[in-house]
Amino acid sequence: MITAQNLTKTYSSQTVLNIDHLEIPKGQSFGLVGNNGAGKTTLFSLLLDLTQPSTGYIINNEVQVDQSEAWKPFTSAFIDETFLIGYLTPEEYFYFIGELRGRNKADVDALLSNYDDFFHGEILGQKKYLRDLSKGNQKKVGIVASFIGNPEVVILDEPFANLDPTTQIRLKAIIKDLAAKEGVTVLVSSHDLIHVTEVCERIVVLNKGEIVKDIKTSTQTLKELEAFFGG
């Protein structure tokens, strides 16, 4: 599904990302972990063509992302609050994204009804604009919006941060389901090793821009990761 080849990103003299080759097959739930500055967000930004690679390229379902815009219809993401439109209500925002992805209101409503317990009654019908919601609730909106329109690739940057425990647990189930049942390729980054090991089939550890570990998740993975980060 996604291939990165000779991918580097350099700011002046500092290389923040350097990946020789990375292949993510379709339907994989892919976890990205690494300390601050490891290059997680840079990699996601490159995937979404929000920054340009210094060398190399990324191919998303046969589309080279910095050459063509054809990856947009089947890729969706929630990176941070800049993916939200503050002056819309959550409903309007969902419909807006829906329309961009060729879904009408009924489709969107049907999808949203699956996330009632995820929203915990704090999102829909609140008479609040997105900008007035709490950080955690904003995040919920952004994450669910990225599921609209049956994307084949979903990219979530630190989806667990800022969420309350109940929602974290629900989100884990949702992500697992997406990859297992619907064949969606889910890319997740996180600082929480327990969450990623639970959710992802495969975990890649970035350190100073380079892939230092590429693990197929097993019962040993958490220990391995803790050993790595604990030094």
Place this chain on the structure above:
Amino acid sequence: MFKRFIGLQWKSFFRAASFKTEIWIKILMGIGALYFILVFLGLGFGSYFMIKEAGWGDPLRIVNQYMVYYLAFDLVLRYMLQKMPVTNIKPLLYLPINKSKVVNYSLGKTVVSFFNIMHAFFFVPFSVVLLMEGYSIVSVVGWHLGFMALIFVNNFINVMVNNKDSIFYVFGGLFLLAGISQYYQWFDITLYTQPIFDLFFDLPWTAIVPWLVLIGLYVLSFSYFKKHMYLDGGLATKQSEAKTENLDWLNRFGNLGTFLKNDIKLIKRNKRSRTSVIAGFFFIFYGLLFFTGAIEAYESPFWNIFAGIFVTGGFLFSFGQYVPSWDSSYYPLMMSQNIQYKEYLTSKWYLVIIATIISTVLASFYIYFGWEAYAAVLVGAIYNIGINSYLVLWGGAYVKTPIDLTSNKKAFGDKQAFNAKTLLLTLPKVVLPIIIYAIGHLLINPLAGYLFVAIAGMLGFVFKNKAFKMIEGIYKKEKYKTLLAYKQK
């Protein structure tokens, strides 16, 4: 401590991403400021003799008579243009800095604004001339100090009412009404205000009164801001009850409709964009200055085109100018969502076109001033649609200033609803049609001039696809830089 604050300000200025594109604009603004200084200096030195020459009476009294408008206009101008100083207050809150110091600094910064200093260029030379002409020193000093205080009173009124649009519109309306009723001699407000201003001269000690008012206002704004320097007080975002709106009738435009719906909500729900659109609306009346012959210098036919461009292009200039910046707070979304650049640009283009057409229809009343005036308006509209709509989108690719739509977030807020930069960037869009008109006018006749401008506009329309391709290319090239610049607030 103040030194450190100023250091912070300095760094935020020079380290901003938009700084590079802005430096030349800052230079232009400097030239603009110089121009105003010269005009004010000229008025300061010259007005005494001009009024005397014209034989209207004692120049000082005449100046006093119209001072009420001077002050009112100053206030309106401040409200629209004066940038409230933004020190990033939130991070300072929990640091061991006296709150009073932070507030004093922020308020103090407004005092040294150009909008206050500018007036000195009028009042100082005018007072000097008065002294040279043998007016009593004590009286002139009283008068001078009185007005000095009033200018600063305006400054703090502006600080206080900066959040309250309703007050501003009521005030602006009253001011306009007073002007109109004076013009038609229904009611002359200056009869009541002139004696007050005369007092500063006749009884110099009365100049103390505005100073007391000034001190009162300072104390008031100081205590207001100090009291409200809490996260859930003055620093909190104002929450308004949200209404979900149904603009389904726009669905018939497909993907374009999706964007248009969004843009309508953008305009309606954000103070910053709303003010821009209202400012754009008032451009419609700008032509009155030209076509009524109110200002002699504007009577040349070349100015008609200028007027026509502005009358129909208000929205284009006030809103269109900032096109990608309106979406700055969610630009990464727009860039990674299922949106083709072309659709995004086209929808903005349509928005500008629709607004231009509405302005043109609203401006139909110019037909009252004769065919030439109306032709200028129509031709201006065609040029705006055909050429300026592209230029505005094109220029937008380089304007990398992020716009904070919810300006309430900051304590004193960046309340600059439309700024002087906008006006400067409009120059190339305005000079060209005048030149085109001049060619037709001088070579053949006025009608040909109008036709030439209209043809230029039509040509632009014909090459729409080409123009869009080019603009799209530029946006794509600038995309990454723009994304980076928008990251900085």
